[in-house]
Each structure stands twice: as structure tokens, then as C-alpha cells.
Amino acid sequence: MTRILIQLALLLGMPPLLLGVINKTKAWFAGRVGPPLLQPYFDMLKLLRKGMVLSQTTTWVFRAGPVVTLASVGLAGLLIPIGRWAAPVAFAGDMILFAYLLGLARFFTTAAALDTGSAFEGMGAAREVTFSCLSEPALFFALLVLARLSGSTTLSEMLKGPAGGFPALATAPLVLIALGLFIVLLAESCRIPVDDPNTHLELTMIHEVMVLDHSGPLLGVILYSAALKLFILGAILLHVVAPFQTGAPWLDGGLFVLEMLGLAAVVGVVESVMARLALRQVPHLLIGAMISCGFGLLLLLR
Amino acid sequence: MADLVNALLVIVLVLNLFALGTSRIIRVIRTVAVQGALLGLLPLLVHEHITLSVIMVSAAAIALKGIAIPAIMIHALRDVRIKREVEPLISLLTSIILGALASAAALLFAGRLPLASQHAGTLLVPAAIANVIVGFIFLTTRFKALSQVVGYLVVENGIFTFGMLLIEAMPLIVEMGVLLDLFVGIFVTCIIVNRINRAFSSTDTRLLVALKG
Known part of the structure; x- marks a missing residue:
């Protein structure tokens, strides 16, 4: 019981901290002090207390x-x-449910954007759906590689890997899907180089443009779910790149938190050293991720 | 060791696709430099006993392909003042997909080859074939002289990878000779690129068919 409570606390409490770490890393690179680490929590609490404006359309x-x-x-x-x-x-088979729960979330975000009747939001919705067409196969290829390696279709067992760690033969496919998953993580959580979460120029943004009309608590919920998505995809990636375990559950929990913060810092570094890609180049990147994950599967099946 | 070698080779394959997908020549050169340096580590990993000659091959490969050749090419690039491959024969996305198909075909093909048992588990053969094909994609679809040099470099990386299979049988001098040839070849090409640019104010290799004595 305590185990599940701790897990829930991590799952629900930690995501905004990742945004804080990313912002702090970016500020450090730019030579600024930057907002406090807990700023995303303050922002979300502030938004939850605000009123809401709903368009009549x-x-x-x-x-x-x-x-x-x-x-x-x-x-x-x-x-x-x-x-x-x-x-x-x-x-068994919950990996499919996982992928399509993310799909359902995307569907409702885009549906809400289309519901406003704004041309800009329609554009954002079109982009989001187009790019997810490319990132979803990458995710599926990655999950297939993991399923094949572990011989199970349950996410828990897939991500833990077979008993005694992954076989040596698996290194190459794992490197490939780690690469693909990292790009999927950046694309799905709308980070640079796919999308810039700070931009407010409607012509170039993807995710931000879809939520232009949301305000107050609804906007807070959107920000929170974006952070949660980053956390979830990060947790999957960490299982692939850092399958260390000490055996003691508390130590492992601490290690996980540290790894997660490290991942957020890496995302921050990527955002600091790269520019956002031109929109027409984003598909190249995502196709690269897809090819990389597909290649991993091919290596395994050959 | 096999898993480390495979991980390295997979990174090399991904770098191939990355090089195919970028239009900035300087970034392509840097990518291929990283690729060459990574491949330079291969002799250390493939060998069971690390001897002085192995270390020398490795050091020479890293120094030449990772540092010296890219430096010369970037120098030549600065002289001719071009930044990107403006009009490749096929779009960058198509060449990425072609490169990926080539690599996949190389993997499937190498799986059918009757390899010696100690090489069956590694990706040395497919990576070598894939690199050679990707090098040829560069050579046939890019028209700037420097991009063509990059193509030769990628082909050589493939040949170097293939040479790892024979490293026990092949004397050090052969490997060194290949590296020296490559170095001199690229050195000369970069000077020629400079001359071509001065004479024709362009480094487009398609214009070379119009040369008259």
C-alpha cells in the first residue's frame, strides 16, 4: 500500500519540478539566475485560483x-x-492501451482547439496531428523492441527487462530505440527542437497555439498534463538507458528521482544549444526517430 | 566486447543518416569526422590482444579522420565560402529514406552471408556495406565538390570497417597505406576545390564536363 502511495506521490507531484529544472538549466546556460525551481508549481496554483473566460462559440x-x-x-x-x-x-497488452491513452489525450486537445473556431488553433491542431502520425510509429517500434526482448506485452515486465538484465545482443537495438524515444519525448512534450514552449507567435507554434483560448484553471490543467506527459515518457526512456538497480527499494527510488532530474537537465541542455527547427524540417527529425526505432526492431528480428 | 562494438557501429549507422539529412556542409563534415573518430576506436575493441600496432592504427585513424581531414576540409570550405548543398539531385528526406533502406538491405544481406563464427554476432559486415552504399549515395546525388569528398570519406569508413574483419591477417603497413592515400587524396582535392572555385567561381562538379584543354 505504501509502495503505491509513494509511486502516486512521485507521479503526481514531481512533473512540474522537471519543468523547473529545465528552465533553471536554460537560465544557467544563458547566464541568468532564472525563476526558482518551484516556479511551475506557483504558476499552476495561481492559474487554479483564477477565473475562466469561455468564448460563446x-x-x-x-x-x-x-x-x-x-x-x-x-x-x-x-x-x-x-x-x-x-x-x-x-x-497483458497494456502497451497498446498506453499508446492510445496518449492518442486519446491528443484527440481531445485538438478537438478542443477546433471547437473554438479559430483559424490559428485549427492550424496548430493540424500540425499536432501530422507530427504525431510520425512519432506514434516510432513509439510503437520502440515498444515492440522491448516486448520482443523481454518476451512480454505487459509494460511493467517489458521495461524491467528479462531477469538478469538485457542480453548483450540487445545493446545495439537499445541504443537505437533510446535515441528514437528521446526524439519522441521532445516532440510529444513540445520542447525545442520541435516546438518552443515559450514562443507566442501563432504562425510557428504547435502546442501553444492550440491552447490560446484556454484560461484559468483549464490552462493550469493543460500545463500540468504536459508536464505529466514529459514525466511518463521520461520514465520509459530511463528504463531503457539506465536499467541500474541496487536491490534496496528506497535507494532505487532515490536513484530514479536523481536520474529523472538528470534527464530534465539534459532536455534543458538540448534546448539551450539548439535552435528550433523550421516547421518543414520537423518531419525529417521525426522520420529519423521512426527509422531509428524501426532499425532497432530489424536488428532484433534478423 | 561484441555488444560494445555493435553499439558503436549502430551509432555510426545513425550518423550516416544524420549526415544525409543535413544541408549545411560544415555540419556534414563534422558528422563524418565524429564517425571516423568512432570507427578509429574499433581496432581497440575488435582485437583480443592490444598490441602496439593496434594502438598505432587506432591513433592514426582517429588523428587523420577525426581531426586532420576535417580541419583541411573546413579550411577549404572557408576559402570557397559556400554554406549549404543548395540543390541536391534528390531531396534530403528522400536521401535519408534511401540511406535507411540501404542500411536495412545491408543488414538483411549480411545475415545471408556465410561468415566466420567469430564475426557472425557483430554488425561489422552490414555496417561496412551500409557505409559504402551511403557513400555512393553522397557521390551520386550531391554536386558540390566538397560533398563529394565527404562521400569518399564515408566509403573509406566502410572499407575501414570491413578491414576490421581481416585485421589479424593484414599487416599494419596496409592499413597505414590506405589511410595515407586517403589523406593525400583529400588534401589534393581540397586544394583543387580552391582552384576550381577561383577559376569558375563555383564548385559545382557538373560544370566540370565543360572543361576544354
């Missing part, structure tokens, strides 16, 4: 968007083993 879909997104991303988080603890919910 919108319907229930607009309000359901963020809520369904949060619910499905949260549920997807329950399927992922955090650190060395098994996932709270696990059954």
Missing part, C-alpha cells in the same frame, strides 16, 4: 478537452513502472 468539447487529457495522461502514468516499483495497473 465553444461547446462542452472545449471544456472537456483539458479534463479528458489530464485523465488519460494520468491513467497512462499508472501503467508505467516508476523506478523499480511495478506499475499499479498491469495486464
